[in-house]
Amino acid sequence: MTKLILASASPRRLQLLAQVGIVPDGVQPADIDETPRKGELPRVYAERLGLEKAQVVHQAGQFTLAGDTVVALGRRVLPKAETDAEVEMCLRLMSGRAHRVMTSVCVMGPDGQVGRRLSDTRVILKRLSEDEITAYVASGQGIGKAGGYGIQGLAAAYVQAMSGSYTGIVGLPVFETVNLLMGLGYKA
Numbered sequence: 001m002t003k004l005i006l007a008s009a010s011p012r013r014l015q016l017l018a019q020v021g022i023v024p025d026g027v028q029p030a031d032i033d034e035t036p037r038k039g040e041l042p043r044v045y046a047e048r049l050g051l052e053k054a055q056v057v058h059q060a061g062q063f064t065l066a067g068d069t070v071v072a073l074g075r076r077v078l079p080k081a082e083t084d085a086e087v088e089m090c091l092r093l094m095s096g097r098a099h100r101v102m103t104s105v106c107v108m109g110p111d112g113q114v115g116r117r118l119s120d121t122r123v124i125l126k127r128l129s130e131d132e133i134t135a136y137v138a139s140g141q142g143i144g145k146a147g148g149y150g151i152q153g154l155a156a157a158y159v160q161a162m163s164g165s166y167t168g169i170v171g172l173p174v175f176e177t178v179n180l181l182m183g184l185g186y187k188a
Helices: 011-019 042-057 084-094 130-139 154-158 166-170 174-183
Strands: 004-006 063-073 098-108 114-125 159-163
Touching (some): 011 166, 011 174, 042 063, 042 098, 063 084, 084 130, 114 166, 166 174
Parallel strands (some): 004 063
Antiparallel strands (some): 063 098, 114 159
């Protein structure tokens, strides 16, 4: 059986794959520069990062799965929050507004063939009170997350509406991922 390598250190991506019976043979996070290019639109940025991560990790004879999640407010890419201040800034920007969560998926087959998809989900967060923002920042759940929040935790209570893929927001659109893998001949 041909090996599947996940080009990500995200525990959420591993959990989502396990949920549908897929366990990668290895995890090898891609080390790339994730800085957005000047004028790069969020959709293009997400797709580029997913492809670059797969290309950096891929070796002939294996399946490589990579992805990247971008939270966008209009044309603005929100950061992967590394500090409490960034989490707070993201929450304040998105409070009471719609934003998009775009997760790219890239699968490279053993022969180098590439399959790619983009999950684009519209999310509306309720208008957040000062207490809600303070409590969420204090929880630490927004650190390391695109847009400073994770829908699978406390922030689920702030999501007023969404249209698209829940698993795409978590970090790996399962439907698209499974279909890409199957389309390139992967057998779990």
